[in-house]
Amino acid sequence: MTRRGSVPATPGARAVLNGDRRALARLITRVEGRDPSVVPTLRSLYPRTGRARVVGLTGPLGVGKSSLINALLQHLRAEGHQVAVVAVDPTSPFSGGSVLGDRIRLDRRADDTGVFIRSMASRGHSGGVAAATREVVRLLDAAGFDVVLVETVGSGQVDVEIRDIASTSIVVLVPHLGDEVQTLKAGLFEIADVFCVNKGDLPGAESASRDLLELAGLGPGREGWRPKVVTTSARDGTGIAPLWAAVNAHETYLDSDGRRAAGERRRLGHELVELVRERVARDLEERLDSDVEVGTLLDQLATRAIDPYVAAERLFATLRADPTGPKE
Amino acid sequence: MTRRGSVPATPGARAVLNGDRRALARLITRVEGRDPSVVPTLRSLYPRTGRARVVGLTGPLGVGKSSLINALLQHLRAEGHQVAVVAVDPTSPFSGGSVLGDRIRLDRRADDTGVFIRSMASRGHSGGVAAATREVVRLLDAAGFDVVLVETVGSGQVDVEIRDIASTSIVVLVPHLGDEVQTLKAGLFEIADVFCVNKGDLPGAESASRDLLELAGLGPGREGWRPKVVTTSARDGTGIAPLWAAVNAHETYLDSDGRRAAGERRRLGHELVELVRERVARDLEERLDSDVEVGTLLDQLATRAIDPYVAAERLFATLRADPTGPKE
Numbered sequence: 001m002t003r004r005g006s007v008p009a010t011p012g013a014r015a016v017l018n019g020d021r022r023a024l025a026r027l028i029t030r031v032e033g034r035d036p037s038v039v040p041t042l043r044s045l046y047p048r049t050g051r052a053r054v055v056g057l058t059g060p061l062g063v064g065k066s067s068l069i070n071a072l073l074q075h076l077r078a079e080g081h082q083v084a085v086v087a088v089d090p091t092s093p094f095s096g097g098s099v100l101g102d103r104i105r106l107d108r109r110a111d112d113t114g115v116f117i118r119s120m121a122s123r124g125h126s127g128g129v130a131a132a133t134r135e136v137v138r139l140l141d142a143a144g145f146d147v148v149l150v151e152t153v154g155s156g157q158v159d160v161e162i163r164d165i166a167s168t169s170i171v172v173l174v175p176h177l178g179d180e181v182q183t184l185k186a187g188l189f190e191i192a193d194v195f196c197v198n199k200g201d202l203p204g205a206e207s208a209s210r211d212l213l214e215l216a217g218l219g220p221g222r223e224g225w226r227p228k229v230v231t232t233s234a235r236d237g238t239g240i241a242p243l244w245a246a247v248n249a250h251e252t253y254l255d256s257d258g259r260r261a262a263g264e265r266r267r268l269g270h271e272l273v274e275l276v277r278e279r280v281a282r283d284l285e286e287r288l289d290s291d292v293e294v295g296t297l298l299d300q301l302a303t304r305a306i307d308p309y310v311a312a313e314r315l316f317a318t319l320r321a322d323p324t325g326p327k328e
Numbered sequence: 329m330t331r332r333g334s335v336p337a338t339p340g341a342r343a344v345l346n347g348d349r350r351a352l353a354r355l356i357t358r359v360e361g362r363d364p365s366v367v368p369t370l371r372s373l374y375p376r377t378g379r380a381r382v383v384g385l386t387g388p389l390g391v392g393k394s395s396l397i398n399a400l401l402q403h404l405r406a407e408g409h410q411v412a413v414v415a416v417d418p419t420s421p422f423s424g425g426s427v428l429g430d431r432i433r434l435d436r437r438a439d440d441t442g443v444f445i446r447s448m449a450s451r452g453h454s455g456g457v458a459a460a461t462r463e464v465v466r467l468l469d470a471a472g473f474d475v476v477l478v479e480t481v482g483s484g485q486v487d488v489e490i491r492d493i494a495s496t497s498i499v500v501l502v503p504h505l506g507d508e509v510q511t512l513k514a515g516l517f518e519i520a521d522v523f524c525v526n527k528g529d530l531p532g533a534e535s536a537s538r539d540l541l542e543l544a545g546l547g548p549g550r551e552g553w554r555p556k557v558v559t560t561s562a563r564d565g566t567g568i569a570p571l572w573a574a575v576n577a578h579e580t581y582l583d584s585d586g587r588r589a590a591g592e593r594r595r596l597g598h599e600l601v602e603l604v605r606e607r608v609a610r611d612l613e614e615r616l617d618s619d620v621e622v623g624t625l626l627d628q629l630a631t632r633a634i635d636p637y638v639a640a641e642r643l644f645a646t647l648r649a650d651p652t653g654p655k656e
Binding site: 007043046261265271272273276279280281285294298304307311316319 | 629
């Protein structure tokens, strides 16, 4: 049985714990590339995780998420937090690049080691993106950042999966989107613990915020929490302190009645399922071209002698645990 | 051992084979909802599949894919084909709805049973969308449609996964996108067997098509195939016959040197891996809340006594094949 701390620290893990930011960046690159050789480092760091507050931040393009994050960073640094930002960045084969790119340009001093910013491209399977993001968040957590902001551009599935990594999620809108909030419906309320109406100096901000509050009051809310609505103006810093106070209020709510522990357990459960799925897929993909048993199944499928469901069941029956433990 | 045709035909399967379009539509709805009770019907229809030509059609919003499909439908109907169209439709929690919606409005007579159109929402996991689309294509194949067009809006991962369902893929662009084709790069060439430069009456169409041809000639092409480039104008039907001829040329290419069989084998292999992954995830998710063994693992994870990778390996070791065969 593996006990706390009994997985030997790798050189990478030691570097992260010693505050080596370049080593941290290199490890993140390997996680992003789903490089399996990084697993021993992740394993040995796992006991040092679970301390960071992980806050998700999502919303459509053009609502000013980057300026908002800049303003939040200043606020959090002034409060003495060590803050990391992970921008999860959808790529498209049609743009050949990323939507967010290097958008986040910060006013911070280059020598401020209390801030760490990283864009992650979301090439590949959305499930893989969520897994990679979770591991990057853990690296940052182990590196001593006590607040990790995870930004996604509001584009569907990835947001929902990232939602499962953060303990509090902020959905950012702007007034004119707020007006159309009736059409946004359930999807947003599944994600949001806090609504942020940014560009609050634009006309319509007040009514947008009122509409959201009213809608937030209609349902039971996620786990009994009624989403807070905060109006901000990232340009002049209006509303940033109340926005963070709303995040803290939700975090305090989680601390009552065992909600945080239950939430973490649920998240760990999903993670386990995902890891076993990945493990199974990796094993099977390795066998597709070489394994005689698999070859026979494919032959029978191709001639329609058997159907894919019975073939899958037979293949499932050939899965065998590796007695040597996790592959490293 | 299950032999060809030995899975008893369900009432749904019989209805599909008898050309009952309403029964077909209802089955598709169940597939879309990942309703497991539809599996016996899919199994009993599997021996009746593999005859349809499955053609993917993708490209960014605004390139006129719907008009192009309308024009293709007319052409294919005139050639005597039975044609089904599946529009895979990404949804966003921010729009609350679908991108494509009911866009496809056809000029066809309502009583033309040789055409079947269906939009599928892509809520949920992108892997799930690909699996559902594959099953819907098989239903349409079994129902006797000899051409199935699968349309996606060019939005990344889903396109790549759908690529794996079609034997020929058309990427639709417009001239001004063609001009920027240098930035589109590898992604598109991974997908395209045929490039269609639509709105060919716009300025720049000729140079866009020339650029694409040049780029297509640079690489080795997918499996030795050099993508064809066709200029169309869906409005007046220009280029539609050459577009279909390009698809046929690629299909003929597949028929040589065992490429089609190799491709189908590869696709079936991926499908098998996906089915086993789904099967594993379903089993484990059922056990998350109830199973004592899983509960202990989650407790140990929450206290950081073990790490997720060793927990996943232990969980993997508890997977057991169901001796009763595929669940129905």
